[in-house]
Amino acid sequence: MSGLPAWSEPRTAIVTGSGSGIGLATGMRLAAEGAAVAVWDIDGDSAKAAAAQITEAGGTAVGLAVDVADRSRIDEALAEVRSLLGPATILVNNAGISPFKRFLDISAEDFARVMAVNLAGTFHCCQAVAPDMIAAGWGRIVNISSSSAQTGNTRQAHYAASKAGVIGLSRSLAQELGPKGITVNIVPPSFIDTPALRGSAEAGFLGSGVESHVQSTPVRRVGRPEDIASACVYLARDEAGFITGQVVGVNGGRVIV
Template sequence: MKTAVVTGGASGIGLAIARRLRADGIDVATLDLKTPDGGLAFSADVTNRSQVDAALAAIRQRLGPVTILVNAAGLDGFKRFSNITFEDWQRVIDVNLNGVFHTIQAVLPDMVAAGWGRIVNISSSSTHSGTPYMTHYVAAKSAVNGLTKALALEYGPSGITVNVVPPGFIDTPMLRNAAAQGHLGDIEQNIARTPVRRIGKPEDIAAACAFLVSEEAGYITGQILGVNGGRNT
């Protein structure tokens, strides 16, 4: 049985991914600052390398080598660019980009040793269209797209695929909170601008990730698989 680690697995997209992979027969451990909902869970800050390494050591002891990683931990932020402090910038970059760096580096030795691995990074549809008042977030998620493509080329010969899923308008606590603060406009208007005429579900992202970590997806790497209801085509 394969072992997967899902960051940000306590809620929203990360939780849906963890549940889907478990349902598919994969041993799953989650990393999150919050207390996750069931399963094998570890409290860890992905921006803290020592916490990530300690959590991965404990996971290996319980479940064995980690050959699947889904990076779903994220932090948004809404400010006019001129009002973003360097501390704001650093925090958003730290969670959304540096956290991906830490977790991938921590699991790569297991994947290289196994000659098999699957990495899926969650970015954002804002990297395609741009989103005002989220410059630091868009910059971080765009960097994740680039990191994914470079890693795919570097580690393909080792049997490791690396892909990225940028979600569109997905019904998560993060989105609902942003909408309540007036940052995303009217939800119904956003749905009306989506070709499939509905808001996305976390399970839609989980389904894409479940495919990308499967054996059948072994010839797919370095790709950006948008799950957005056709909104960014």
């Protein structure tokens, strides 16, 4: 890093799905850099626990129960964030579900829920928060996709499609919002050690388990939530203002495109 402060003025960040895993690490890092952080998670208890963890570490945070598939709850929670922490000009859309099912077994309901959370949730959070960014003439949006959007993945047709949609959405917003001082970038993780990854391994969806994939990873380790958090925080800094519409792979070299 440059030694510059992350931001020339106080910033408020919303991180969705930040009660756990990658989102929690990202919320912790943004707070450590000085942003006030709104922890949004469908699991209200984990949102509150994460906010308490950030506060105990010296940061400023609030934890709110928000299902990103519910636009009216997004709008309500955004109003709470505005009154408690001020307008949000940093948004990390991280909330996601990553189910595995054979293509022929994916029901219309399975498909709709994955799209509602991963793609429509990202759309709605961006659309709800963008007016405050436009008013500020400054904004940073980081959308968490997945390497499966780049490569495809067996038994994840619905998931990979939703995460590929996040890339198209983000690139379009980068073009439309760029003139307003807002950058929009995409981070597609691969194999990050989180509760979701361990759950997929325990259910037998990851072959011989998480560690068995290390040999096919050029940097020879499993990713950590902090690896993704670092990229998100960099993209949110003032100094990243010339980076927009980019897919920033953080995957230990597992996917090189």
